[in-house]
């Protein structure tokens with residue numbers, strides 16, 4: 353494993369697993385950028401002297417980096433708590449692990465969340481992407497919904513995508529059988 357700039361990770365096994373997850377392409381790309389530390393947060397921009405504001409635009413609390421946006425922001429904590437994921441995330445946080453390392457660890461574990469009928473990595477990536485999207489809306493002056501609504505949307509998005517992917521693979525199987533019949 354090679355440590356990259358911005359606390360990113362590079363491990364072939366994790367990339368392979370990421371591409372196989374049941375999430376839409378845009379969420380895989382978000383995950384890929386987050387693993388490499390390529391999400392333009394305020395802390396990263398401030399380090400590169402692109403901006404002199406490093407604080408979080410959502411909670412105004414602490415420096416905003418990937419770890420903060422996806423996991424430790426007040427808003428992220430509230431959403432993960434509502435989804436019943438906070439304890440698992442707290443274990444992954446460690447003392448000074450970067451957001452990229454935490455994401456890598458979630459993908460590596462590949463656990464299933466029985467209560468929600470989805471995979472842990474899928475839920476984390478969809479949630480991370482969603483929180484990131486909401487943060488952008490906020491920066492652009494749009495209002496943000498309540499954390500409970502966001503939690504519900506994240507759970508629904510993750511589950512629906514999984515079900516749709518399953519349906520497509522079943523249809524492909526039916527198609528194959530038809531071809532064999534003829």
Ligand SMILES: [Zn+2]
Pocket residue numbers: 408409410411412413420424425426427
């Ligand atoms: Zn925050």
